[in-house]
Amino acid sequence: MTKPFLKSHYSAVVVGGGQAGLSASHYLQKHGIDHVVFEQKTVAHKWKDERWDAFCLVTPNWQCQLPEHPYDGDDPHGFMVKDEVIAYVDGFIDKVKAPVFEHTSVTAVEKTGDLFRVETPIGTVTAESVILATSLYSRPAIPRAAERLLDTIVQIHTADYRNPGQLPEGAVVVVGSGQSGAQIAEDLHLAGRKVHMVTGNAPRCARFYRGRDVVDWLADIGQYDITVEHDGMTKKRHDTNHYLTGRDGGRDIDLRKFALEGMSLYGRMRTVEHGRMLFDADLTANLDHADRVYNGINALIDKHILKHGINASGETVYQPAWRPETDPTELDLAAAGVSAVIWAIGFSPDWSYVGLPIFDGTGYPVQRRGVTGVEGAYVLGLPWLWTWGSGRLLAVGKDAEHVVGHLAGTLAERRSMTRQAANG
Template sequence: MTQLKSHYAAVVVGGGQAGLSASHYLSRAGIDHVVIEKNTVMNKWRDERWDAFCLVTPNWQCQLPDHPYDGDDPNGFMVKEEILAYLNRFAAKVNAPVLEHTTVTALEKRGDVFRIETTAGTFTAHAVILATSLYGEPEIPRAGERLPEDIVQVHTAAYRNAGQLPEGAVMVVGSGQSGAQIAEDLHLAGRKVHLATGNAPRCARFYRGRDVVDWLWDVGQYDITVADDGMGKKKHDTNHYLTGRDGGRDIDLRAFARQGMALYGRVRGVSGGKMLFEPNLKANLDAADRVYNGINALIDRHIAERGIAAPPPSVYTPEWEPAHETTELDLEAAGITSVVWATGFRPNWAFVGLPIFDGTGYPVHRRGVTDVPGLYVLGLPWLWTWGSGRFLSVGRDAEHVVGALAGALAAGRREGAGRFAEAEEVS
């Protein structure tokens, strides 16, 4: 077990793939550090994924530092147990100095030294990397408080399978990646599913003979950065819904509707045992399909410009349209006994007592480097590219952040900062 010291050159907050990637590069650079994890390493992958969970991107995109995908199915999609095995092998390689079951309760800066308060004690550091991601605490709307008491409520972080829910129909709220996949999981289990949609876009799984991710890699989409024109708002975008289940396929909510799934617009509240919806189901479906066709059109242009031999192009045409917009639903009359909240997470940065956040609560940074000297963020969606925060590019982001951190520490040593020398002596 890692023993807490009075001072470290660097501290990493968060023991997921981002935090361990940072530890990998800190160790390579010979920088004394510790990783603080409030639960256990990689706990979200183990404890907050449903039984049928699998990767949405192909296995070949698993490119953690010095730990590329090492299986025999690069174009497949690892299931939960395979993902955990892959991550456990990575954690063993990194062998990070981790303090598990330790919560950071306060982070402040005094002069050029950070003061970190934790449940295991207080210590100082010259640099801190916040690798806690945006997926901190499950987000459940206040409307959940007004649901009838006999309805079971489960967030996606706690959902495991259809069998854990009481018999009866299920309302899934949210049609992002998790919501759409869990709605499918319940649908395949023979449950009557009601799905409240949102503004999530969708993407084809395969198009013109290849996985769409492969095409987008060739097109260069994964090299686009948030610094490019019009990309600054991408960090707030919802991920496209599709699945890698059973070898990968599209998720088409209209097809689900033809098979008996009930679809609604965005939830706007709960009142008197009824769930209320905005009349925007058609708009949500149409917007998702525009993105779907737009991605395919981008691939079409790439194929045409390069004269690539491929199957002919196609355009998705809806085969189902909502006959009307349902704006309220009596939950008891519909036989709904449980609600799965696929409404995302909220970050928990309450312990950070430093001015690095914008009006939305998102940390302001340039490729992980904040305006507070020595403070960095890592593992966020679109930290720099589309692959940031994922197995694909979190390692590249970590390498950049640790490079900036190492440079700053070296500059401090060259300047002979008295406080730095004193702290090094204490440690």
């Protein structure tokens, strides 16, 4: 990274120094476009500061495809652990050498005439274009019901969880069964902690099926190339990711199996009242939904194998290892000896600094592969911006290349028109 003197004007301003912002900087440099990157914290801080100690990739290493920085280790079908992921990302940071101002938040982005006005604590700059690469994961989501928990119960978000030892002795409630929640629940469970797992509508996926990683099968089928404009895919932007893990070489996460081993499961949390956590009576439905998705993905693979005459044995349909006798609707936290609650219900975006008419009624930017309706304004790094891998190491670089290519073309056209006007 380099930190140049702050100029008053740039051709492009990038907001956010994560993998999306760095990928944008990479392509801006290739196009010779002067730019600056503003990062509120530190470059790639989410990988370094918001992952637990036992964290590892959920997708195989070969899917690490940042621009001109593919995974080049000796275990493409393995799953890098936290320190290895950080080393991979640091290698990309060193290659890009982006002009980044860290610890510099953007407080306002507005457009006046043909230029954008970008405000920061270190000064205000103008730009002909702006790339918003701050993702949907800005603010840890904590429900208002958390305020009703007793002060004696430790509360943390998944972004702050590191290991079981940081929590006081006693039972732990994990609220949310997405990727992070399921893996953290497993981390606690393997450490011998009593875990109360609050489920939602998160789907699950097999790790291996018919002799291969499911991700490899899905790549062959073309699932990672399907765009958000395919029939029925738009809603994917708001879907919860499938839960599974790459831990210890990779395996399924089966909440039913955890229940057989002593983990307590509940439906979606409704609220907290008088020392009790209250739940919807939908645990059975949640588990069944996750299994339907699991079996549906495997059936898709079965169809692919049959169609192409592939020699791969082991066709199976998952049968529930455990079923709840009833759907529990409350948990007395004190009686259960609960000492900590981990909120694993995701994050919320922070677009408060953006004064541009680019959002729909849900607060999601209206765009087509990162190109918004406001000329010169782009977004990058969002889940399902274009494909399944858009918000991840797999395809964020491809989207950045597209966005910067569009940006470069727009700049060239605008400057050509300006020259023509000046020449009469």
